[in-house]
Amino acid sequence: MSNGVEAGRGDWFFDRCLSLSPGLAAVKARSTMTTYSETLEAAAHQFDQAVKAQPAQLSVTEIGTVEEVQRGIARVHGLPHVQVDEVLRFAGGHLGYAFNLDPEQVGCVLLDSSEQITAGSRVERMHTVLDTPVGDQLLGRVVDPVGRPLDGGRSLDDLPREPCERDAPPIMQRAPVTVPLQSGLKVVDAMIPIGRGQRQLLLGDRQTGKTAIAVDTIINQRGRDVICIYCSIGQRSTGVARVIENLRRHDALDHTIVVIGADDAPPGLQFLAPYAATTMGEHFMREGRDVLIVYDDLTSHARAYRHLSLLLRRPPGREAFPGDIFYVHSRLLERSTHLIQSAGGGSLTALPIIETEAQNVSAYIPTNLISITDGQIYLSPTLFRKGVLPAIDVGRSVSRVGGKTQLPAYRVVAGDLRLTYSQFEELERFARFSSQLDEDTRATLNRGRLIREILKQTQFQPLTLPQQIASLIAVTNGVLDGRPVEQLPKLERAIQDAVTSQAAELCAQMQAGEKLDKEQVEQIANIAAGAVHAHA
Structure with a gap:
């Protein structure tokens, strides 16, 4: 090459370029009296000066x-x-x-x-x-794990970026989970409460309403200063588009980031998606803000990792998953926590979703996730077929840390409610084999059926705390006893409207976290009874 040297060796590539002063080319022959050695010495000196004036640039x-x-x-x-x-x-x-x-x-x-x-x-x-982009400009956007827009919006190349993989916060930077995260669902907030910074697993067979619960929880965060991230992993594009449209229709997309690793995307993007989404959430958490992240679902994530590992000849283990699949999910979910004030003070709440097969919760991935998370919500296909929506099996669901965060107003009714409902489920199984039941058993069965009907809830209609408490107090205090099941939806709306209008000050106290005493419970029950009587 001209004025340079190019050489290669093995995996290295060298390019040494020297721009020499034009003076070197200007060296001319001296007079005939100048000796050849003097000319050569002058040229060498000028060459050295040119090299010193512009040193070589070596790129590797x-x-x-x-x-x-x-x-x-x-x-x-x-x-x-x-x-x-x-x-x-x-x-x-x-x-x-x-x-x-x-x-x-x-x-x-x-x-x-x-x-x-x-x-x-x-x-x-x-x-x-x-790495992946982070910041408020991501809110309302649909992106892939590396930050490429999928919604036709402007490029995000100008945003700051942070690594997708990072260590979970150390234990000394973690604070107890003390603040509730309201889902807007009666059965969840009353009997399986979730706290900010908790990891609550959603599991069940296909088409049992797992994503519906997660989407309703996102919708319920409107106006609560909670940033939401919906991470889709290996889901069909039509299903993801439907989720995005539902969020937009219910004004929930403005506070939500959607990260997509679609089913037709490379397995590497599907595997990377939850880690990138968590990095986006951690950015807000370190700023002292509260974040909710939904992983839909980690079963597809595990399959993508198995696909990559088998192609790369990593040794397979149980169900052909690689031996470190537990660590793959634990290092992801351990990043969800509630930070102490000196570390930012924010929280990252995780709702991972997994899909079971034939209600087998003892399979490899479900048992792994159950042991990693702080509780699980199990959705029963049997309840789903009966029309009990959301189809949550209360007896097989638990929240290990959320109970400490539950608002005091719930505690007045939650204990009796869970006990009565558990007794009802047990008695209902045995009542099928007996035609002769005593009065107490019949009363328990009738009350349990009313509770099950009250716990039903239409999708995309999250309820406020006063509305939920009004319904639960009415059913646990016998206000609805003897009423036909088909009338309950109309009576429940009447009770909620009456309590929120006639006891507005009491509703504000409940929202502020104050506990209800016996007189206040009786006041709500009396208002509910009046509403039922008026609509009888």
């Missing part, structure tokens, strides 16, 4: 070569100094990241389609780890 680029490409992964020869999770650029600008570091090759996970990548193509290190 580490490159590799694609040896094999399969669906979602590539094996690359070279790159001896690459790091785990480092971003790699393939020919054509396609991106991937280092996943396996073997002695002779690097196993790469692709973030784009593998159709444009062929064996023999060049791979370059980017000297950066996987």
Whole structure:
């Protein structure tokens, strides 16, 4: 090359360019009296001066070569100094990241389609780890895990970026979960309460309403200063589009970020999606804000990880999942917490969703997630077929830390409600085999059926705290005893309207976290009885 030297050796590429002063070319022969040695000495001196005036610039680029490409992964020869999770650029600008570091090759996970990548193509290190954009400008947007817009909106390249993978907050930076996260669902807020910073699992068979509960919880955060993130993993595009439309229709998209790793996306994007979504949420948490994140669902996430691991020849374990699948999910969910004030004071509440098969909650992934999370809400297909919506099986659901955060107004009715309902479920199973029941058993069964009807709730209609308390006090105090089941929806609305209008001051006290005494409970029960009598 002109005025330079180019050389290659192994995986290294050198480019040494010297721009020399024009004076070097201007060296001319001296007069015939100047000796040849003097001319050579002058040229060498001028050459040295030119080199000192403009030193050489040496650039080093580490490159590799694609040896094999399969669906979602590539094996690359070279790159001896690459790091785990480092971003790699393939020919054509396609991106991937280092996943396996073997002695002779690097196993790469692709973030784009593998159709444009062929064996023999060049791979370059980017000297950066996987990151994703963060900030308020993401609210209301639909993006993929690396921050590329999927809603046709403006580019997000100007936003600050943070690593997708990071350590969970240490235990000394964690504060107790003390503030409730209202879902707007009577059965959840009364009997399976969730706190801000908690990890509450939603599990059940297909088409039992898991996503519906999560979406209702997001909708209920309107005006509560809670940022929501909906992370879709391996879901069909039609289903995700329906969720986005429901959020937009109920004015919940403005406080929500939607992160999509679609079913037709590379497995690497599906695997990366929950980690990127968590990074977006952690940014707000460190600013002292409250965040709710929904992972829909981690069963698809585990399958994507299994797909990548098998292609990269990682040893399979139970159900062909790699041995570190527990760590894959635990390191994700441990990032959800409530921080102490010196660490930001915010919270990140996680609602991971998993899908069971034939109600088998003892399968590998369900048992892993149950042991990682702080409680679970189990949705029963049997209840779903009976029309009990949401189809939550209270007896198989639990909240291990949310009870401490429950507002005092619930505690007046929650204990008796759960006990009565549990007794009803047990008696109902045995009542099918007996035709002769005593009066107490009949009364318990009748009260239980009323409770089950009251706990039903239409989707996209979350209820406020006073509305929920009014309904629960009415059913536990016998106000609705003897009423036909088909009349309960109309009577419940009448009770809620009467209590919120006639006891507005008491409703404000409940919202403020004050406890109800016996006189106040009787006051609400009397108002409810009057409303029922007026609509009888």
